[in-house]
Every structure is written in C-alpha cells, then in structure tokens.
Amino acid sequence: MNMQEAADRADAMLDATLNAVVPEVQWAHHTWTSGSCTVTRRRKVTTILSGQRRGAFLGVIERFWKKSGYEITGVNQDREMPAVFAKTSDGFQLALSIGYKGQAVFKIDTPCVEEADVAEPTSQPNGPAYPLGQIPTPNVHSDFWSATTPAPTPSA
Numbered sequence: 001m002n003m004q005e006a007a008d009r010a011d012a013m014l015d016a017t018l019n020a021v022v023p024e025v026q027w028a029h030h031t032w033t034s035g036s037c038t039v040t041r042r043r044k045v046t047t048i049l050s051g052q053r054r055g056a057f058l059g060v061i062e063r064f065w066k067k068s069g070y071e072i073t074g075v076n077q078d079r080e081m082p083a084v085f086a087k088t089s090d091g092f093q094l095a096l097s098i099g100y101k102g103q104a105v106f107k108i109d110t111p112c113v114e115e116a117d118v119a120e121p122t123s124q125p126n127g128p129a130y131p132l133g134q135i136p137t138p139n140v141h142s143d144f145w146s147a148t149t150p151a152p153t154p155s156a
Contacts, residue, residue, distance in 0.1 A: 002116035003039050007032075010041040010092065010108040011121050013068075017094075017106065018043070018126075020064040021057070025049075026127035026140045030105065032120075037112035045104035046127055048138040048146040051079075054098055056151035058084050061096050070094060101137040 030042035049057050065086045076083040083097035091111030
C-alpha cells in the first residue's frame with residue numbers, strides 16, 4: 001500500500017463512520033498532513049452537539065467502530081472534552097475527540113506505507129466546503145444532536 005492508497009482508505013473509513021451517525025451531522029474536511037511514510041486525515045463536525053448528547057454521539061461511533069472490527073484502545077470520559085480511540089488490525093489509528101465549544105473532530109493516522117504523492121480528499125462534505133483552517137465552531141442546529149435533554153436509551 002502506498003500513501004495515496006492509505007489516504008483513500010482513511011477517507012473511506014471516515015465516510016463510513018460519519019454515514020453511521022443517524023440523524024446525520026454536518027461535517028467539513030479539516031487539515032490533513034503527510035509525513036515521510038504516513039498520512040493524517042481529519043474532519044470537523046459543524047453540527048452543535050449539546051453537552052447532554054455528546055456521550056450518545058461518542059457511543060454511536062464507538063459501537064460502529066467495534067462493529068467494523070476495530071479495537072477500541074482508549075476512552076477519555078472527561079465531561080467537557082471526551083474522546084474515543086481505536087485501531088485497525090493493519091495499523092490505522094482512529095480518534096474522535098470533542099474539543100472547544102463541543103466540536104467533534106475525527107482523525108485517522110495511517111501506518112507507515114510506501115512513499116507517494118497524496119492528493120486532497122475527494123469526498124464531498126455534506127455542508128459547506130470551508131477553506132482549510134476556516135471551519136467555524138459548531139453552528140448547525142439538529143433537533144436531535146443539539147437537544148438539551150439526555151438522549152433516549154437505545155432499545156435492545
């Protein structure tokens with residue numbers, strides 16, 4: 001696998017992860033980087049995730065990653081800035097962290113692979129395509145994710 005193929009795989013994992021969120025959240029591509037043999041892809045969620053719904057959001061992602069065969073390697077249960085971390089069997093490292101003003105940030109680091117040029121992500125965000133570095137703090141309201149009541153417990 002080369003760096004472009006690894007970046008494509010990371011993008012596909014991010015697409016699948018965000019598509020698993022129901023109701024959907026709006027997201028935008030965040031900065032991405034490449035090193036001598038690795039690539040990091042990032043996406044920011046622009047939907048407002050209320051403090052009462054952040055745990056549910058992280059739970060959706062954690063369950064999806066487990067279902068996808070990823071190993072959960074850590075969970076930060078901080079009340080203000082929680083996070084969940086996972087890895088794939090072939091060395092991709094995934095992270096979802098809640099940061100400033102409740103903004104969810106997804107990050108995938110690829111394993112070291114064969115050096116190659118890496119293109120911009122081709123996935124289209126489901127909202128505005130902000131210039132890199134200019135993504136606003138969450139500003140999109142969701143009747144579910146922005147609600148200030150605790151999320152209902154999923155039925156078995």
